[in-house]
Amino acid sequence: MPNDKPTAITTSPQGEQCQVEFKTPKKYSTGSKSLPVFVSLTDINDDKRSDIIVANQLANNVGVLFNHDDKQCQVEFKTPKKYSTGSKSLPVFVSLTDINDDKRSDIIVANQLANNVGVLFNHDDSEFDYETLRPNEYLSGPAYISVVDVNNDAKLDIIVANTMRNNVGVLLNDGFDQFPSVKHYDTGKSTNLSGIAVVDINGDKKPDIIVTAQNTNSVSVFLNSGGGQFSNKKLYNIPSSVGVMCPQVVDVNGDTRPDIIVANSGDASIGISFNSGNGKFTKWTTFSTGKGSQPKSVSVVDVNGDNKPDLIVGNFKTNNVGVLLNAGNGKFLSQKIYSTGLNSQPLSVFVADMNCDNKPDIIIANSNKKNIGIFFNFGNGTFQRQTTYGTGGSTKPWSVAVGNVNDDNKPDIIFSDTAKHEIVILLRS
Helix, strand or coil, X not given: CCCCCXXXXXXXXXXXXXXXXXXXXXXXXXXXXXXXXXXXXXXXXXXXXXXXXXEECCCXXXXXXXXXXXXXXXXXXXXXXXXXXXXXCCEEEEEEECCCCCCCCEEEEEECCCCEEEEEEECCCCCEEEEECCCCCCCCCEEEEEEECCCCCCCCEEEEEECCCCEEEEECCCCCCCCCXXXXXXXXXCCCEEEEEEECCCCCCCCEEEEEECCCCEEEEECEEECCEECCCXXXXXXXXXXXXXXXXXXXXXXXXXXXXEEECCCCEEEEECEEECCEECCCEEEECCCCCCEEEEEEECCCCCCCCEEEEEECCCCXXXXXXXXXXXXXXXXXXXXXCCCCCEEEEEEECCCCCCCCEEEEEECCCCEEEEECECCCCCECCCEEEECCCCCCEEEEEEECCCCCCCCEXXXXXXXXCEEEEECEC
């Protein structure tokens, strides 16, 4: 039987002990057969308490759980408010930002099967008006969103990776809650886009677009020409890679220029293309994550306190978490693996300090083992064995997030359960 209130004891290199406990999980239904696939945290109504936003893929809606308890160190959420995204719309990705500059967080959602992007405009801190954006051209299979001002007019624009027509769509904000036009940028035939990042990569203070293509094992870079226009793609093929996913754009070699890091799911590796300046990148360097590992995502975080970002990867098929420490000058040490359990299928990885020792720990949703795992950081780039927190029978933890939802200055864990169609909160006690 899973322990309702599991405890972990971690011992730091200095010999100090830190106790981590969670209360009995609080569960909130997202509706029958809703399939909550994406969960995020933000204070949506400006009451200084974190609310929960979830994309319910099969129910074709976005749910908002408002945090309303004023009692210290307690938390309660109201019955989820659900906002339809349209019949058979398949909402797959949610972004949270104040898109109309009214000091309230709005919700932007990619509806893959409806071929559109919708915005839930926050109009009184607890109610939303849903509007489907209808630009002058068609979106096709939008799956990933980034919200960034790309034309320097102080208004946030929406950049969309369209999986069905193999292009990137740029929707410019006219300042009146409208996005009347979309400009498409082709990524090539049958690319099957698998992620997007919008970052200034050439130092001209204009954000550029980087997208990964899963079928062609490549990354496309679109440089910002100004005024919301982008150059034709510069293609970077990744040799021998399969299933390129999840671009991260971070300076990992200390030259102040952001590099591109991707997970190569089919090739069992992490790929890095170093920024050589002026928006150009070197040939790819790959780092093995183990034969047959199928890495699903990569996080770039300094886990050993040396001010160099390290790589943390969830290896779905080999049932482990890999940590590649940054050795400097673009080199990484061989992967150190930490088991997540036989047939655990780790899916969602989050890096945060869970035991308040100022060292980032690794939190993971073990989708096939009915638990959330935490690897506590000793501080020197090594981690304890996994401590698991049972999520209950017949559960399938999917998307995980970490935040302080009850204002006690302790991080809590929130995850979506796609088997029981619930949002589950693990409160620190």
